[in-house]
Amino acid sequence: MTVAVVTDSTASLDPDDAAREGITVVPTTVIIGARVYTEGVDVTSQMIADALRSSVPVSTSRPSPETFQSVYEALAATGVEEIVSVHISSKVSGTIDAARLAAGRVEIPVRVVDTLNAGLATGYAAGAAARARDAGADPAGMVAAAEEAARSAMVLLYVDTLEYLRRGGRIGRAAALIGSALSVKPILTIDDGQVTPLEKVRTSSKALSRLVTLAVEKVATYEGDYDIGIQHLANADVAASIADQLCERLGRDAIAVDEVGADIGAHVGPGTIAVTVSAR
Structure with a gap:
């Protein structure tokens, strides 16, 4: 079975690490003043720091269900048969809700993992799922690996x-x-x-x-x-x-x-x- 690992950009994964481990990263949206940016594409942490210090309004937005759906469908089109989607805590972000909505709209199974954590801890959990897959684990084993990494973090x-x-x-x-x-x-x-x-x-x-x-x-x-x-x-x-x-x-x-x-x-x-x- 071909299984993909997906996470969101709050996981703070280095792009090279994500590519090496075969993890797809869905970007969040960042709004500085009246301008909308995509994390990992056209906004930097320094831009955020400068805006906050200058009292320019800064806010963020989760990826939409449609964005997740598009990512899941694109992976399915490459031959992926199942997806393990590992995300930031549901208690600080609505990202999990968007991923779950999208999971119900696609034809292949998507297992959504709430890490109940944030930042690198979510990234490490996604990495654990990818390593478990590469070691021969099935999707349930990948979920278990991600959850254990998140718990230990x-x-x-x-x-x-x-x-x-x-x-x-x-x-x-x-x-x-x-x-x-x-x-x-x-x-x-x-x-x-x-x-x-x-x-x-x-x-x-x-x-x-x-x-x-x-x-x-x-x-x-x-x-x-x-x-x-x-x-x-x-x-x-x-x-x-x-x-x-x-x-x-x-x-x-x-x-x-x-x-x-x-x-x-x-x-x-x-x-x-x-x-x-x-x-x-």
Whole structure:
């Protein structure tokens, strides 16, 4: 059976990695001011950071059911017999709803996976599905691999301000911190699909140091190999420093450092640092 893996651009997959693993990425829409852009095509994270700093309105939109349907039908036309579609948490985005609607409109089976996670954690889950397929798993086994990768993942998020999450409606249980946002630097995570406070730290330097420690502690719980990645928005020097610290403590030669995608960047804001780990 020929099975395709699909995800959305919030998964933050490098285009070369997606192509190598045979993963099709459906782009989200980003609106800056009155202009509409397509993530991964004509909008950059730096454009998002510049707009947010200049108080230009920035918003995002999920792929439409018609977009998903078009992607699914195009894959079917190439001989694909089934699709595993792996996406960002249903509790922060309507992407899953659009994928499910599209799945009901196409002739081949589409299994839609709600990772209850976001960013690289979704990307790692899609990668797990692709590796399972290449190792001979059937679609049910691919779904199980994606779900296990998503469950094992931890997203550790440092943001300069909660304001952008609040504006975008993605703040989840972290809303409880709004009143104390000026006196603490929260470390956030994704828990049960929602943005959730993990720890409250008094200074930025202590929060970033704690980010490293928490990532190391999480990796220690994995029995085998793992994925790890660092993302930032307009904070490259700090992200590189975090990578150096993690390499030293984990005994790794290198850890990938990238800017967050435009869609996620619009919700977390400039200065963000994210560390994501996931068991392989």
